[in-house]
Amino acid sequence: MDRRTFLARTTVLAAVGLAGCTSTGTGDESDGDGGGDDGGEWSTDSGNGSGGSGQTITDRTFERTGECDQPSSATVTRDGDTVVVEGCIRGRNGCSVAVLDSVQYDAAEDRLSVVVATNVEREDDEVCTQALVSRGYEVRVEFENGLPGNVDVIHDGADGRSTVASSNATE
Template identity: 45%
Template sequence: MNRRALLLGTAGLCASLAGCASGDDAAEQSAASTETGTASPTPTEAPRRPRLVGRSFTPVRADACPADGALATETETGFSVVGCVSGATECTIARLARADYDADADTATLVVEAVERTDVKNCAESPVARGYEATLRFESGLPGRAVVVHDDADGRREVARVDADA
């Protein structure tokens, strides 16, 4: 005789009889507890992390460049940056190279570069400053840190850092 088949059949029969014997009250209780359950986080849920949902970059006049190259400030929904990159010729423009958020490091990074326009010829070689304004917008809180990096005629370097309020 096949003992496994007999045991499985017996276990299935017992389980089905137990469900019938308990009546509709148990099913209603189960449904009611599911419907009225609280939304409290369980220990297995990961904490919500900030999420980068928007970024903007606008070239502006370089009338009042910050002394360190950029000034970054925390806003209610993210970070705002005003800065200037340096170029080697009149044809240099400021461009957003990268804007991202590293959740593991809890750091937002904004990289602005100075690039030469390719559609213009005969650019005079003279140092220029090109201004910009940039914003990073987040949902579910703010990163612990925001870093601004310039990649321009003066090399690649960190020019501003903001540690978010705790």
């Protein structure tokens, strides 16, 4: 085999072997359809605070709580004027982190929907483990003029998009 043929084949094989191992992105890659943001901008859709009951979201916070033991689960509690969601979402690799995708209050249905997703956060030269991970989080949504009657918690992570908890104030 001559040198040119060898170099051409080696170059093609090296390119194929490295495909998918490098990235020129920002390091913020979404696991699913929902991107996510765990600080700064918050997504609140129509119905926020302008319903017949007068309920208004006054504040929302999101905190990552580290690794957790029960993926695809969440609990909803009501504490005074605050709805607290504690959950565990599955990420697709070791660089996955939980992010708050959206908080929506629909006054017509008296329903709060909290969507938590996972994003990949890594440095350009960082390699992520290729194993599913479980990431814990806590969301606090404060209301004025009463709490919503219904709360849905939706996860959008490595397991796909699904409702993992629903709570009714009468339960």
